[in-house]
Amino acid sequence: MGKVYTLANQKGGVGKTTTTINLGAYLAYYGQRVLLVDLDPQANATSCLGVDKLTVRGGTYEVLIGKSPAANFILHNPRLKLSLLPSSPALAGAEVELVGELAREYRLRQAIEPVADKYDYILIDCPPSLGLLTLNGLVACKDGMIIPVQCEYLPLEGLGQLTQTIDRIRSAVYPGLKIRGVLMTMYDGRTNLATDVVAEVRKHFPGKVFEALIPRSIRLAEAPSYGMPISNYAPGTPGAEAYAALAREILESDGVR
Amino acid sequence: MGKVYTLANQKGGVGKTTTTINLGAYLAYYGQRVLLVDLDPQANATSCLGVDKLTVRGGTYEVLIGKSPAANFILHNPRLKLSLLPSSPALAGAEVELVGELAREYRLRQAIEPVADKYDYILIDCPPSLGLLTLNGLVACKDGMIIPVQCEYLPLEGLGQLTQTIDRIRSAVYPGLKIRGVLMTMYDGRTNLATDVVAEVRKHFPGKVFEALIPRSIRLAEAPSYGMPISNYAPGTPGAEAYAALAREILESDGVR
Numbered sequence: 001m002g003k004v005y006t007l008a009n010q011k012g013g014v015g016k017t018t019t020t021i022n023l024g025a026y027l028a029y030y031g032q033r034v035l036l037v038d039l040d041p042q043a044n045a046t047s048c049l050g051v052d053k054l055t056v057r058g059g060t061y062e063v064l065i066g067k068s069p070a071a072n073f074i075l076h077n078p079r080l081k082l083s084l085l086p087s088s089p090a091l092a093g094a095e096v097e098l099v100g101e102l103a104r105e106y107r108l109r110q111a112i113e114p115v116a117d118k119y120d121y122i123l124i125d126c127p128p129s130l131g132l133l134t135l136n137g138l139v140a141c142k143d144g145m146i147i148p149v150q151c152e153y154l155p156l157e158g159l160g161q162l163t164q165t166i167d168r169i170r171s172a173v174y175p176g177l178k179i180r181g182v183l184m185t186m187y188d189g190r191t192n193l194a195t196d197v198v199a200e201v202r203k204h205f206p207g208k209v210f211e212a213l214i215p216r217s218i219r220l221a222e223a224p225s226y227g228m229p230i231s232n233y234a235p236g237t238p239g240a241e242a243y244a245a246l247a248r249e250i251l252e253s254d255g256v257r
Numbered sequence: 258m259g260k261v262y263t264l265a266n267q268k269g270g271v272g273k274t275t276t277t278i279n280l281g282a283y284l285a286y287y288g289q290r291v292l293l294v295d296l297d298p299q300a301n302a303t304s305c306l307g308v309d310k311l312t313v314r315g316g317t318y319e320v321l322i323g324k325s326p327a328a329n330f331i332l333h334n335p336r337l338k339l340s341l342l343p344s345s346p347a348l349a350g351a352e353v354e355l356v357g358e359l360a361r362e363y364r365l366r367q368a369i370e371p372v373a374d375k376y377d378y379i380l381i382d383c384p385p386s387l388g389l390l391t392l393n394g395l396v397a398c399k400d401g402m403i404i405p406v407q408c409e410y411l412p413l414e415g416l417g418q419l420t421q422t423i424d425r426i427r428s429a430v431y432p433g434l435k436i437r438g439v440l441m442t443m444y445d446g447r448t449n450l451a452t453d454v455v456a457e458v459r460k461h462f463p464g465k466v467f468e469a470l471i472p473r474s475i476r477l478a479e480a481p482s483y484g485m486p487i488s489n490y491a492p493g494t495p496g497a498e499a500y501a502a503l504a505r506e507i508l509e510s511d512g513v514r
């Protein structure tokens with residue numbers, strides 16, 4: 001059975017999508033079978049892989065409302081060796097449509113189960129909120145959540161609210177929710193702000209912060225406009241090396257390498 | 258009657274809060290009476306002004322669910338000459354609580370009316386989503402919305418979805434919704450990505466993009482940890498100068514200066 005990790009943080013712009021795409025790409029590069037699930041109505045993960053969200057036949061929305069099994073919509077890119085369950089703007093309506101439904105938080109978890117044994121890693125990208133979509137993502141991550149934290153003050157501030165939400169989810173819907181790790185992103189070692197934030201996060205999450213520090217690198221911001229991960233767009237650059245190191249660190253601690 | 262502008266963009270981390278605080282601070286610096294409304298459960302605008310969101314007696318949440326008039330909770334900072342209707346984590350529950358209510362989109366607009374004539378400018382900071390809170394913010398902005406756009410590809414990509422949502426709001430709830438302006442943020446002129454994005458946005462929003470370009474500046478990211486706007490924390494730095502220029506540009510085109 002493969003691992004299922006969810007990328008979540010209600011603070012916007014901290015690197016959830018960038019981590020989903022590039023960690024996924026390097027796990028595939030190291031020979032793993034990888035599925036990415038785009039749970040964000042913005043469909044950023046979908047467009048980062050060069051897929052046009054407006055032409056998508058179906059995806060996460062259809063799966064969540066129970067119209068169709070996930071296998072019908074999973075796209076595969078043989079060159080990147082990555083699979084994707086794409087998002088579409090229709091997903092924005094799912095939160096309201098599911099409000100009254102039974103077991104609405106378990107929809108994604110149930111939808112992934114039939115395809116789970118085809119993959120070694122499933123990574124789920126969440127929107128910047130703590131609504132029903134993110135809740136579905138957190139209930140589905142049987143092996144834990146990965147929390148990207150931008151090395152700045154406001155993202156640091158938001159961690160308190162996130163841990164409260166995690167506690168609430170554990171007591172109400174999914175006692176097994178755990179933190180797989182906290183990832184520091186957009187790190188600029190020249191600034192005191194970044195080094196202070198890293199020290200602070202390490203204090204609050206002892207033993208949970210990944211060794212790999214993702215540096216701020218313009219190449220990471222450029223790659224999405226070419227529809228490819230950093231492993232293809234600019235291998236060997238600091239951003240690419242950092243995500244490769246993160247993939248190795250995760251494989252090692254998962255006992256795969 | 259003062260002007261009411263809402264800062265909105267569902268893309269996370271584009272500078273909505275940073276613009277609300279620092280544009281607000283410079284409008285006050287130029288003698289305007291300014292109220293900031295924090296409509297984000299993250300309560301970032303509240304903490305940027307040094308207010309502890311966990312000790313707030315009441316704020317936007319109480320006002321939206323109709324418990325109490327806004328005037329009861331507005332905090333005033335005489336040193337900064339800024340007023341704030343603070344947020345609190347309880348606001349996260351408002352979306353679900355209001356789902357079945359009548360005229361749920363108009364709550365904020367109705368709540369602001371009794372205090373509107375005490376201020377020359379009211380700026381509303383929205384969360385990174387297009388849910389009921391942002392909808393309230395957009396129905397309340399009688400003088401238009403300000404759209405911060407980070408000078409990178411994924412924020413550019415999100416503009417299509419934002420304009421579709423604006424069209425939907427115009428036809429369904431608020432025909433008077435208009436765009437006051439688009440603000441380019443975290444601009445780094447040394448990269449082609451930034452200059453390409455600015456050119457692209459100017460093409461899609463002819464005549465709507467503010468002249469003022471907000472540069473990427475570490476001082477802007479540091480200021481929130483000191484609980485003060487850039488006008489107090491690091492006046493004279495490029496980030497401060499850019500927000501001062503934006504305030505002057507808005508005052509001029511509003512016929513105030």
Ligand SMILES: Nc1ncnc2c1ncn2[C@@H]1O[C@H](COP(=O)(O)OP(=O)(O)OP(=O)(O)O)[C@@H](O)[C@H]1O
Pocket residue numbers: 011012013014015016017018019040044126127128185186187214215216217218220221222224239267268269270385409410411412
């Ligand atoms: N390490 C990095 N260095 C430079 N730019 C980065 C880095 N990581 C992400 N970015 C850029 O920063 C912006 C925000 O990143 P991203 O969209 O991945 O964050 P997110 O948390 O998924 O955002 P949202 O909350 O909107 O879903 C994007 O333009 C992205 O290209």
Ligand SMILES: Nc1ncnc2c1ncn2[C@@H]1O[C@H](COP(=O)(O)OP(=O)(O)OP(=O)(O)O)[C@@H](O)[C@H]1O
Pocket residue numbers: 010011012013128152153154155268269270271272273274275276297301383384385442443444471472473474475477478479481496
């Ligand atoms: N011009 C700038 N230069 C450098 N850093 C900036 C600039 N503007 C904002 N920041 C920093 O970037 C991060 C994102 O900005 P901010 O929180 O204002 O965006 P937002 O759109 O309000 O985010 P959210 O979507 O989470 O509400 C913050 O850490 C902020 O301090």
Ligand SMILES: [Mg+2]
Pocket residue numbers: 016017018040044125126127
């Ligand atoms: Mg994202």
Ligand SMILES: [Mg+2]
Pocket residue numbers: 273274275297301383384
């Ligand atoms: Mg904000």
